[in-house]
Amino acid sequence: MISLEILEDIKGKVRPELENRLRKEDKYIIDGDEIGLKDEYYQKQTRIALKNCDIIDPKNIEEYIAMDGYSSLGKIVTTMKPKEVIDIVKESGLRGRGGAGFPTGRKWETAYEYDADKKYVICNADEGDPGAFMDRSILEKDPHAVLEAMAISGYAIGSDQGFIYVRAEYPVAVQRLKLAIEQAKELGVLGNNIFGTDFNFDIELRLGAGAFVCGEGTALMESIEGKRGMPRTKIYRTAHRGLWQKPTIINNVETFANIPVIFQKGVDWYRSIGTEKSPGTKVFALVGKVQRADLVEVPMGMSLREIIYELGGGVPDGKRFKAVQTGGPSGGCIPEELLDTPVDFESLGKIGSIMGSGGMVVMDEDDCMVDIAKFFLDFTVDESCGKCVPCREGTKRMLEILERITEGNGKEDDIDKMEKLAETINSASLCGLGQTASNPVLSTLKYFRDEYEAHIKDKRCPAGSCSELLRYFITDKCIGCTKCKKVCPVSCISGKVKEIHIIDEDICIKCGACADACPTNAIIRK
Amino acid sequence: MEFIFNKEEHKEEIQKFEIFIEENKDKPGALMPVMQEAQEIFGYLPMEILQLISRRLNIPLSEIYGVATFYSQFSFIPTGENKISICLGTACYVKGAEGILEEIENQLGIKRGGTTPDLKFSIVDTRCLGDCSLAPVFTINNDVYPNVKREDIKGILEKYR
Amino acid sequence: MYVTLTIDGQKANVPKDYTILQAAKEIGIEVPALCYDPNLEIVAACRLCLVEIEGKNKLETSCSTKVREGMVVHTESEKIISIRKEILQLLLDSHPNDCLTCQKAGECLLQKYAYRYDVKFREHDGAMRPNLVDTSSPYILKDDSKCILCGKCVRTCSLIDDRKVLAFSNRGYDTKISLDADQTLETSSCVSCNRCVVVCPVGALVDKRTMGKMRPWEGESHVVKCKACQYGCNFEVLTKNKEKVAVRAMEPDQGRPLCLKGRLTTELINIDMPDKPYRKIGGRFEETTWEKALGLNEILEKIRTIKDND
Numbered sequence: 001m002i003s004l005e006i007l008e009d010i011k012g013k014v015r016p017e018l019e020n021r022l023r024k025e026d027k028y029i030i031d032g033d034e035i036g037l038k039d040e041y042y043q044k045q046t047r048i049a050l051k052n053c054d055i056i057d058p059k060n061i062e063e064y065i066a067m068d069g070y071s072s073l074g075k076i077v078t079t080m081k082p083k084e085v086i087d088i089v090k091e092s093g094l095r096g097r098g099g100a101g102f103p104t105g106r107k108w109e110t111a112y113e114y115d116a117d118k119k120y121v122i123c124n125a126d127e128g129d130p131g132a133f134m135d136r137s138i139l140e141k142d143p144h145a146v147l148e149a150m151a152i153s154g155y156a157i158g159s160d161q162g163f164i165y166v167r168a169e170y171p172v173a174v175q176r177l178k179l180a181i182e183q184a185k186e187l188g189v190l191g192n193n194i195f196g197t198d199f200n201f202d203i204e205l206r207l208g209a210g211a212f213v214c215g216e217g218t219a220l221m222e223s224i225e226g227k228r229g230m231p232r233t234k235i236y237r238t239a240h241r242g243l244w245q246k247p248t249i250i251n252n253v254e255t256f257a258n259i260p261v262i263f264q265k266g267v268d269w270y271r272s273i274g275t276e277k278s279p280g281t282k283v284f285a286l287v288g289k290v291q292r293a294d295l296v297e298v299p300m301g302m303s304l305r306e307i308i309y310e311l312g313g314g315v316p317d318g319k320r321f322k323a324v325q326t327g328g329p330s331g332g333c334i335p336e337e338l339l340d341t342p343v344d345f346e347s348l349g350k351i352g353s354i355m356g357s358g359g360m361v362v363m364d365e366d367d368c369m370v371d372i373a374k375f376f377l378d379f380t381v382d383e384s385c386g387k388c389v390p391c392r393e394g395t396k397r398m399l400e401i402l403e404r405i406t407e408g409n410g411k412e413d414d415i416d417k418m419e420k421l422a423e424t425i426n427s428a429s430l431c432g433l434g435q436t437a438s439n440p441v442l443s444t445l446k447y448f449r450d451e452y453e454a455h456i457k458d459k460r461c462p463a464g465s466c467s468e469l470l471r472y473f474i475t476d477k478c479i480g481c482t483k484c485k486k487v488c489p490v491s492c493i494s495g496k497v498k499e500i501h502i503i504d505e506d507i508c509i510k511c512g513a514c515a516d517a518c519p520t521n522a523i524i525r526k
Numbered sequence: 527m528e529f530i531f532n533k534e535e536h537k538e539e540i541q542k543f544e545i546f547i548e549e550n551k552d553k554p555g556a557l558m559p560v561m562q563e564a565q566e567i568f569g570y571l572p573m574e575i576l577q578l579i580s581r582r583l584n585i586p587l588s589e590i591y592g593v594a595t596f597y598s599q600f601s602f603i604p605t606g607e608n609k610i611s612i613c614l615g616t617a618c619y620v621k622g623a624e625g626i627l628e629e630i631e632n633q634l635g636i637k638r639g640g641t642t643p644d645l646k647f648s649i650v651d652t653r654c655l656g657d658c659s660l661a662p663v664f665t666i667n668n669d670v671y672p673n674v675k676r677e678d679i680k681g682i683l684e685k686y687r
Numbered sequence: 688m689y690v691t692l693t694i695d696g697q698k699a700n701v702p703k704d705y706t707i708l709q710a711a712k713e714i715g716i717e718v719p720a721l722c723y724d725p726n727l728e729i730v731a732a733c734r735l736c737l738v739e740i741e742g743k744n745k746l747e748t749s750c751s752t753k754v755r756e757g758m759v760v761h762t763e764s765e766k767i768i769s770i771r772k773e774i775l776q777l778l779l780d781s782h783p784n785d786c787l788t789c790q791k792a793g794e795c796l797l798q799k800y801a802y803r804y805d806v807k808f809r810e811h812d813g814a815m816r817p818n819l820v821d822t823s824s825p826y827i828l829k830d831d832s833k834c835i836l837c838g839k840c841v842r843t844c845s846l847i848d849d850r851k852v853l854a855f856s857n858r859g860y861d862t863k864i865s866l867d868a869d870q871t872l873e874t875s876s877c878v879s880c881n882r883c884v885v886v887c888p889v890g891a892l893v894d895k896r897t898m899g900k901m902r903p904w905e906g907e908s909h910v911v912k913c914k915a916c917q918y919g920c921n922f923e924v925l926t927k928n929k930e931k932v933a934v935r936a937m938e939p940d941q942g943r944p945l946c947l948k949g950r951l952t953t954e955l956i957n958i959d960m961p962d963k964p965y966r967k968i969g970g971r972f973e974e975t976t977w978e979k980a981l982g983l984n985e986i987l988e989k990i991r992t993i994k995d996n997d
Binding site: 211228230233234235381382383384385386387388389390392393394396397400420421423424427428429430 | 729730731732733734735737745746748751752753766769770773774777778780781813814835836838855857858859860861862
Binding site: 293 | 556557661
């Protein structure tokens with residue numbers, strides 16, 4: 001049977017082996033108890049949720065233990081009362097990293113207070129926000145952190161059964177989790193009589209099947225129960241009646257990954273990072289038009305500008321920054337003038353976006369904001385469960401309007417229509433998916449209204465992205481090589497050899513083949 | 527086009543599947559794992575298999591059909607030998623994923639969600655693959671193709687023909 | 688335990704497990720709702736019954752929100768009315784303009800609320816629900832183009848254990864109500880009990896044997912009890928120009944299942960010129976005799992034998 005002494009023994013044996021292995025590669029800094037990744041890039045970050053990622057071998061439970069893994073769980077189940085555990089989580093100020101930022105400790109407390117023969121702990125690993133992949137990384141590179149945290153929360157609320165609901169699109173994460181659960185059971189940190197106490201906790205994996213809405217807590221529970229993932233109306237909180245109508249807590253992967261560290265290093269340490277209202281760090285998937293696209297973990301409150309320029313290296317290819325999209329389909333596009341906004345739950349909300357799960361997609365001058373709004377609406381329409389009217393019908397109509405605007409058929413009152421629709425969809429929808437579905441439209445309307453107007457009034461796409469609105473011109477860079485003329489599928493280009501060619505705009509189908517064929521970049525789209 | 531499910535030909539798979547049902551049927555919420563296993567074994571959900579699940583788990587067929595049509599992972603037509611997933615997440619989108627999808631559709635002559643008549647290729651519906659730093663990205667089976675360009679597609683597909 | 692709350696300026700004193708919608712009804716305020724039915728599970732899907740509660744930022748559905756002491760509720764504020772109009776407009780945008788010939792006209796809830804909030808059909812070039820009409824059954828007409836996906840039919844069907852024929856399928860805008868694995872009324876395991884027809888608020892599910900016989904404002908109706916079994920389900924007999932033209936099932940109460948046999952029995956007893964009966968045999972509706980339809984062959988045979996022996 002596992003005990004704190006055995007845990008200490010494993011650590012004593014494996015830690016030097018791990019450090020030796022790491023020393024052979026010139027990628028790490030080993031400083032007493034701390035092991036970190038070398039490189040200025042990582043020095044600018046504060047890694048808590050990602051602390052073991054790219055350091056330990058995720059297939060080896062002993063390396064996790066060498067990094068103090070399972071010591072929090074051991075300490076908690078052998079020396080602490082559930083209420084004390086909950087108080088520490090509350091004091092830490094940890095807030096849900098899945099998007100809404102609900103205080104984790106309060107969630108646990110509610111579930112703790114309800115008496116029931118069965119309670120459940122769910123890890124929401126249905127990371128569906130397109131452009132976010134921090135949960136995937138944690139699951140693949142540090143699966144035990146999640147298992148340990150789930151067992152801790154099970155102990156705190158009085159549950160003996162956990163579920164991890166993970167996207168089937170993440171096969172490696174699924175494999176690693178399966179292996180990790182097996183190893184944890186074998187060692188006795190999961191299963192019956194954990195650390196010789198009467199605490200039992202088991203974890204089962206459940207796979208998603210391709211429905212974004214299942215990231216919503218109650219839809220996820222419906223899905224685990226084997227039903228269509230349609231969100232429930234919240235007559236009761238899920239901490240009171242959740243999975244199979246039993247008290248259930250549901251936390252996201254990154255939230256859980258913070259838990260063992262909080263217990264290792266203490267509340268004061270944790271609260272010293274981040275801001276007063278949003279303590280700790282947040283992992284962002286900084287992607288899109290940035291020099292270095294990768295996961296970054298930074299203290300809450302760092303400005304968007306620092307993240308994008310200091311960590312991401314800014315926009316590549318000499319292009320101009322246009323916007324950064326945070327929060328995925330529920331979030332918004334933030335313009336350059338607001339880049340000094342500190343990143344925390346409240347500040348992002350104030351400027352019409354949300355933290356979300358941490359997707360941060362940078363866009364440059366070539367990206368059309370109307371098209372981006374359309375991309376997200378298309379996503380929402382596709383992923384709407386169809387249960388409530390505003391989301392099912394309203395987002396469809398909104399997408400239709402965006403489609404006609406980007407096709408050059410926008411009407412004068414389309415903006416008004418969308419604003420009115422947005423109001424209804426946001427305030428009348430049943431679940432978070434619908435209540436935030438209009439944010440991509442509202443935020444782009446707020447900060448990039450002129451782009452909408454250009455599409456509607458002048459039938460012009462300022463970013464040169466909406467193909468139906470593009471016009472192709474041949475500039476005087478043309479050397480008369482005739483290559484464009486040869487590839488044009490509708491023969492709309494005329495001109496003699498070694499003379500400047502001309503495109504007949506009435507016939508042009510805007511396929512772009514000429515521009516691709518031109519050796520001198522003489523063909524431009526406007 | 528019609529794909530006909532031949533029970534005789536799939537005798538062994540059906541047996542394997544029935545064993546899986548037997549092992550899992552008492553688990554709460556067994557329907558999804560059972561359907562996922564069916565999708566995995568048969569490559570799609572033939573009507574005969576849905577009926578089998580309905581009988582064994584004692585769940586109405588209507589409910590099973592409802593679940594099957596709700597989740598995009600389940601399909602009623604066979605998936606091809608090579609499953610192509612094109613990431614359509616935000617990062618890939620701003621880096622031109624639509625063009626990649628279009629090119630693959632043109633090369634194979636099928637649309638998103640379709641299977642080629644020779645059952646060689648399927649383009650499966652995929653949201654973000656979580657490889658955003660490699661955008662645009664797509665996968666064929668377990669092979670990942672990062673930072674792809676339109677002109678690479680033909681060559682890549684050739685390897686699987 | 689009772690609580691007192693204020694709804695639209697009026698005080699209501701109701702049991703504490705009441706919802707706002709129930710409390711409002713108690714004092715004569717009708718909050719519009721399409722997916723709500725007191726006999727069915729609450730799903731809060733149509734969002735029409737949203738109300739404003741003082742001190743709360745978010746609007747709440749009155750069908751699913753319990754009353755609390757001192758609560759102040761507004762059911763017809765400017766904001767609520769504007770949202771209701773928009774929701775109704777969204778429903779009409781996907782709904783065919785067929786009120787002139789729709790059998791449900793006069794009893795349709797969508798029509799009622801569109802009138803109440805002055806929302807009209809409008810031209811648009813966007814998507815509409817596909818015009819799929821299932822005419823395979825002599826008893827029920829299912830018109831998906833009129834369906835508003837309130838799900839009442841699914842919930843009422845699933846209350847009877849061995850039925851559960853109806854379910855939602857697909858998702859998002861493409862969601863629809865299917866029978867079994869997308870079969871027709873004829874080929875599915877549907878037993879034509881008409882529970883779904885009774886709860887449908889619009890013209891998506893219609894009792895086919897009443898079609899073309901009478902408009903609700905053209906005649907009268909009276910309630911009779913079914914005599915086929917001890918449940919005694921309620922039926923309405925529709926009378927037009929003194930002729931009894933049709934019967935139709937009324938709301939299935941708790942524990943009352945409704946069934947085809949009962950319906951046919953009631954029809955035969957009460958209707959002057961009943962339509963021919965049909966039986967479903969091997970997934971096909973076939974015209975039959977009343978004796979067979981009501982399962983009376985053996986009984987009649989026996990009665991004849993006994994009479995002969997006398």
